Amino acid sequence: MTVDKTRRELLEAAYTEIHLQGFQAASLNAILNKAGVTKGALYHYFRSKKELGYAVLDEWIQPYLKSTWIEPLNNQTLPPIERLKQTISQAAEQLDEQEIQLGCPLNNLAQEMSPIDEGFRRRTDKLYQAWLESITATLAEGQESGSIRKDIDPADTALFIVAALEGCISIAKNAQSQEALFHCGKGVLGYLDSLSS
C-alpha cells in the first residue's frame, strides 16, 4: 500500500457526495460506489458515518480553506486591503458554475449539522475562528501601518466580512447564478474600499 490510497479515495468520494447531497442525505452506498470500494473498507478506516464526516472536515475542507483563503493573506507584498480584495477575487475565479450551485462546503456543513451535532459544530467553528483570526490580523496590520481606518474594530469587521462572503455564496447558490455572485462580490469589494483611510 502506498499511503492509504483507499482511505484517500473514501475521503474524496465522501466529500463530493456530501457536497452534493448534504451530510445526512449522503448515502454510504453511494460513497462506496463512487470510491470503488466496499463497506468493509469503509469501516476498516472509519468507525461510523459521523467520523467519516469529521475526517472530511479535518482532512479535506480545512486544507482547502487554509490554502485558498487564509495563506494568501500572509503574502506581505501587497497592502492589507488589496491583499484581502485579491484573495477574494482569486478564490471566486476558481469556482466553476457547478460549485456555485453547490455552495461553500464549509458553510453547507455548518448550517446543516451545527444545530444537531456538537462534533460538527466544534470543527466548523474552529475553521471559522482560524479564518477570522487571519482576517483580523490583516486588518490590524493595516491599522498599524495607517492604511486602514482606526475607528473600526478589526474583529467585528472580520466577522462581517466573512458573513458577507458566505452570504454572497448562499445567494448565488440559491439563484443558481454566477452573475449574482459577481454582483454580490462587488458589494464586498466596495465595502473593503470603504475601510481604507
Added chain:
Amino acid sequence: MTVDKTRRELLEAAYTEIHLQGFQAASLNAILNKAGVTKGALYHYFRSKKELGYAVLDEWIQPYLKSTWIEPLNNQTLPPIERLKQTISQAAEQLDEQEIQLGCPLNNLAQEMSPIDEGFRRRTDKLYQAWLESITATLAEGQESGSIRKDIDPADTALFIVAALEGCISIAKNAQSQEALFHCGKGVLGYLDSLSS
C-alpha cells in the same frame, strides 16, 4: 371543522420539525406526533412530503418574511436608511436564543433544497426576489430624495444587504452565540450608514 385546524397544526408541526432537522431529515412520523394526528390526516391534506414542504414555504414562511422584513419598509414616516436600520434591529430583537441556533428558516431551506429540487428553488427564489425588490425600492427612494448616495446601484446594494444579513445569521447559528449576531449586525448597520450622502 372550524377552518382546517388539523391542516394548520400539520403545517406548524412541519415548520418546527423542518426548522430543527432540515427538510430531508425531518421525519413524517415526528411531524405527525407533534401535530397529534395520524398519517391518514397528513395524506388527506397533502399529496406527498414534498408538497407539505412547499406549503410550509408558501403558507408559513412567506407570511413571516412579509410581515417582519418587507412590510415595515413601507412605513414612510422614517427616511429610507433609518427605515432599513430599524427594520433590521426590530427583526433581530425578535429572535430568541433557540431561533439563533436554528438559523433563518428561509435560508436553511434554500441552502438545503435548491440544488436538488427545482420546486423548492423556485419558491425560495421568489421569496428572495420579493425581499430584494422592497429593499431596492427603498434604496431608490432614498436616492431620489437625496438622502442616499447616487453612485451606488440599488439592486446590487440590496443583494449585498440581504447576503450580509443571511451571512450574519449563519455565522451566529454556527457560533451558537447571540453576541456574534449583534457584532455582525453592527457591521450591517455601519454599512448602511456608509450609503448616506
Added chain:
DNA sequence: CCCCATACATACTGGTTGGTATGTTCCTCA
C-alpha cells in the same frame, strides 16, 4: 332516513439506511 363525501385512523409494504459479523487474501516477521 339513507347516502355519500369529507375527514380522518390503522395497518401494512417495499425499499433504503447505517452498521455488523464473518470470510478471504496477502504481507510481514519470527
Added chain:
DNA sequence: TGAGGAACATACCAACCAGTATGTATGGGG
C-alpha cells in the same frame, strides 16, 4: 514456514423511511 494481523470483500440485519390500502365515524343534503 507458519502464525498472525492488516486490508479489505460479502452477506446479512434491524430500524426506519415515505407512501398506500383499507377501515370508520360523522355530518349534511336529497
